[in-house]
Amino acid sequence: MSNGIDRRKFMRSSAAAGAGLVLANRALGQADAKKDINVALLGAGAQGQVLMNAIFKLGRDSGIKFRAVCDIWEKGNLSRVSRTLKAYGRYGHAGTAYVDYQEMLEKEKELDAVLVATPDFWHAEHTIACFDKGLHVYCEKEMSNSIESAKNMVLAGRKAEKLLQIGHQRRSNPRYIYCHDKVINEANLLNRITNISGQWHRSREACVDLKWPNGKEIPKETLKKFGYDSMSQFRNWRWYKGLGGGPIVDLGSHQIDVYSWFLDNAVPSSVMASGGVDYWKDHEWYDNAIAIFEFPTKKGLVRATYETLTTNSSNGYYELFMGDQGTLLISESAGRGELYRESWVEEAKWDPWVQKGVVKLEKASVKPEAKAGDDEVDVRESATPALYRMPIEMKVPYHQPHLVNFFESIRGNQTLNCPGEIGYETAVMVLKVNEAIAAGRKIELKPEDFKV
């Protein structure tokens, strides 16, 4: 491609601006000078399949080639994904299937990178084994179910001088990047952020234990070899201590990561939390949890609450940033993003940002106007805050930009949006929530607790 250099330059600037990511993906599809990256999928469950499908949708010229897939559920996800990869054979993908990850890493000599989407308690071992083979790693969150293991992952990556991207995909979502770069930092529309709240409420129906088709069980000895007591525990590992971290880790982690990111990667000085196994039977991790963090920032203290439920879906999931001049509601969920100006803040203060196209005014504040000469006070409902929107859409699969950021970082065109060090900070934040619930007290945190 004759304009290869320009395109690379464009890729770099679009990574910084975020808004250009959609275009960048289009550019990817047209590239013919892309260095191929050979990848393997390690963990072919629901999340692994989400990553695979997001990569397929980059198109046949993306240069990303699946060489192999590994999963211990041979008759389930492994055969399903292997079949799918073979169906995409004309894209250059191969679906060689492995049950044992060591065998895969031994036999697949052409790999450049591995996508790790296994249960949390396997992440460290899998990631470190990949680094030992000189491969780059995209590892799903939660980075690990233990702080110690998460730290070892970062150290191993540094030693191998390979990239470690942690799967907090909002970090590469153009809508989130826009809010961070434009709304909060450039326009400073919220002004001093004092509080954050957020939630992920999931309906009871979406949290029922997963089952499996008769006759497709994993053999007992395989389950045991890979750390599971039973097929049911394998299917529902997120609920078990030693395997996963429960909903605060599965769901909360994504959003608490955004809290920190939008506060310029601030880390909390304390966490207190309450939670319990109050509803679901035979689960070990807390089925609901409410946490309070204190984030010291340059502008002052930010107090943040977070709540996750597994019995009720009221209001879904979102993060709400509250400043003394405005409020930002953002969610990964398609199209959910709102910005409110506090009614005491003059419209003229935000107007320049509307003129520049940074935000769009959707509904002006309805404010009673005092007329000159009136000798009576007109009492009515209080003014509603003005509603603004961010003029940006997410037009690709949710995980795609984060994967592109990983691949382009391997190619040297971008830098990681969520390197292991950042993933580690988030892992500490959420794992400390579980610790605070167990201890029944506020846990103080020091900046060095977040350093590797």
Next chain:
Amino acid sequence: MATVFELFIVEEDESYARGGAQAAFAEVDRLEMEMSRFIENSDIARLNSAFSSEIVEVGMEVFDCLSRAVEMCEQTGGAFDISIGALYECWLNEDKTVRQPSEEEVARACQLTGMNHLKLDTESFGVEVLSEGLQLDLGGIGKGFAAEKVAEILREWSLGQALVLAGASSVLSVSVPDGMSGWPIRLRNPSCPSEILARFELTKGALSGSGRQKGQHIIDPREAGIGPVEGRLAAWSMADDAVTADALSTAFMVLEPAEIDDYCLANPQTAAIIIPDDASGKSQRTQAMCFGQWRGINWESD
């Protein structure tokens, strides 16, 4: 799809049946994320916002569904056409009441209707959008497609003695339970719900119904310029698979009776019932017209 899926499963182990149903519903949710035109990063939304000549790489399922939609468009002479979205936006408000578009709007919407604006690359899963502004709407086929995927999962779980209900309007018999001769089905007259039009047993294949509420209108994609008409009250179709049945009931809302007759003769596994235009009050059961396998059947009376 934005609809409620229900399953009837015959199985001794209730908890196992629930497990299979849960897996099936999860697949429906996943398909919704790919196929809904209201979700901004779904494959369909991506196609609907593509620029001219853009190749959109879609998932395997959406590619399959689009391929089936092309087939059904050809088979029905354009009476079933998923590119009808632009016409709907032009002629109808969200509540399906009629709006008055300008001549330019109508011309543009007509221009954007037709499956020739879409090029499916069978060598990959790429879909080329030839005209910017194309508005695909899988409303007449997505439910049937999802019902077939649900049936696949139930078979994988050995839960084949099942009936899939996609909304109230599409049913698919995965297989008939042991000891039953078929799934009991009832069709009501929409303008007079107490009147049963037909009762029969569905053994294999699928049945789908389309209709319109009072005041609602329909658009014939073949007569794009004419715009919305009150038209036919309801149509039902039966076919070997849910995708065909779903698309046919939509097509049978606008095809002429002679055309429906021809279709059912050419495709022996199909059948149809239509209730003609409802210009003067309530339609009578005697006005219902039957085609294909249902032709000449004397439906058992109430």
